[in-house]
Amino acid sequence: MGQKLQSTDDVLREALEANGQRFTEQRAAVFRFLMSTDKHPTADEVFLAVRQDVSVISLATVYKSLETLVGCGLAVKLTYGDGSARYDGRTDPHHHARCLACSRIFDVAGTLPSDEIHELHDRAQDFHVTGYRLELTGYCSHCADSMTGKERIRA
Amino acid sequence: MGQKLQSTDDVLREALEANGQRFTEQRAAVFRFLMSTDKHPTADEVFLAVRQDVSVISLATVYKSLETLVGCGLAVKLTYGDGSARYDGRTDPHHHARCLACSRIFDVAGTLPSDEIHELHDRAQDFHVTGYRLELTGYCSHCADSMTGKERIRA
DNA sequence: GTATCTGCAAATTTTTTGCCAGTAG
DNA sequence: CTACTGGCAAAAAATTTGCAGATAC
Numbered sequence: 001m002g003q004k005l006q007s008t009d010d011v012l013r014e015a016l017e018a019n020g021q022r023f024t025e026q027r028a029a030v031f032r033f034l035m036s037t038d039k040h041p042t043a044d045e046v047f048l049a050v051r052q053d054v055s056v057i058s059l060a061t062v063y064k065s066l067e068t069l070v071g072c073g074l075a076v077k078l079t080y081g082d083g084s085a086r087y088d089g090r091t092d093p094h095h096h097a098r099c100l101a102c103s104r105i106f107d108v109a110g111t112l113p114s115d116e117i118h119e120l121h122d123r124a125q126d127f128h129v130t131g132y133r134l135e136l137t138g139y140c141s142h143c144a145d146s147m148t149g150k151e152r153i154r155a
Numbered sequence: 156m157g158q159k160l161q162s163t164d165d166v167l168r169e170a171l172e173a174n175g176q177r178f179t180e181q182r183a184a185v186f187r188f189l190m191s192t193d194k195h196p197t198a199d200e201v202f203l204a205v206r207q208d209v210s211v212i213s214l215a216t217v218y219k220s221l222e223t224l225v226g227c228g229l230a231v232k233l234t235y236g237d238g239s240a241r242y243d244g245r246t247d248p249h250h251h252a253r254c255l256a257c258s259r260i261f262d263v264a265g266t267l268p269s270d271e272i273h274e275l276h277d278r279a280q281d282f283h284v285t286g287y288r289l290e291l292t293g294y295c296s297h298c299a300d301s302m303t304g305k306e307r308i309r310a
Numbered sequence: 311g312t313a314t315c316t317g318c319a320a321a322t323t324t325t326t327t328g329c330c331a332g333t334a335g
Numbered sequence: 336c337t338a339c340t341g342g343c344a345a346a347a348a349a350t351t352t353g354c355a356g357a358t359a360c
Binding site: 100110126132 | 232233234235240250252254261263267268275278282283284285287288289291292293296299
Binding site: 022023024042043044059060063064083084085 | 348349350351352358359360
């Protein structure tokens with residue numbers, strides 16, 4: 001709770017200033033929550049969690065703050081076409097695994113080996129690659145257990 | 156153009172029947188259009204294109220048809236959190252590259268080498284992997300050309 | 311002091327749904 | 336025949352926006 005060397009708030013303040021934006025309590029609360037969870041919350045979930053932390057914040061501000069964080073490279077927006085976008089506060093390289101049954105998203109450590117990344121750069125001719133995103137699909141252990149095995153056909 | 160052995164319609168009919176669904180002219184038109192383009196159209200774009208082909212079809216039906224195709228494994232739904240979902244009729248394994256400037260999506264041939272896929276399976280402990288999706292981000296040649304080089308910072 | 315940010319409510323955009331008539335099998 | 340589909344228009348869900356007052360710097 002106290003101030004450490006380079007607290008979460010400091011990281012945010014620095015990133016915001018680098019992008020010519022101001023540090024506000026609302027943005028800090030959103031950022032703190034994102035950093036504190038390995039869930040991948042929707043804007044609405046962030047809103048519900050953060051409103052307990054900060055007395056007042058509106059959903060619109062949460063949307064704006066999240067967009068600001070993404071713009072500063074402090075968060076990543078994930079979409080799956082099933083309802084709402086999700087936000088990930090982890091900025092170190094990692095992958096995601098999404099359960100096709102319960103839609104939860106799990107982190108998977110690691111990155112592709114650099115030679116594979118080079119290979120991809122080469123294959124994407126005429127395209128200047130700056131990043132990539134890898135998502136596994138399948139079934140989490142919980143959902144896999146509660147299945148007979150017959151429904152697990154569609155990838 | 157004419158009917159070959161195993162026409163596009165036949166493929167569709169077969170897939171639909173396998174999933175206990177009926178073959179209809181609307182679904183066929185949507186499917187034909189999806190197969191005929193390497194763009195990655197939104198539902199609305201499919202609607203606009205298909206309504207010229209088939210005399211009457213409604214946007215709601217396009218949505219329903221696309222969802223049916225996805226359910227039969229004949230199309231893939233892609234979302235990027237910037238507006239609408241996009242649909243891809245190519246079902247052979249390939250990757251996508253998305254331009255951060257113009258939002259267009261390009262196909263990138265190939266798959267990950269199988270040892271890398273095994274590696275991913277292993278790393279995603281307790282998760283039954285059935286598939287994956289790899290997306291490159293960056294700038295297409297057209298957008299890269301029209302940039303000074305300074306704006307190309309954010310990945 | 312001033313440009314930027316927040317909150318509110320209204321607007322937009324995208325997608326889904328209910329219901330009746332039409333049609334595939 | 337009968338259940339599944341399509342069309343329509345209305346609803347729902349998610350996200351964005353305009354503006355006035357508050358706030359960071």
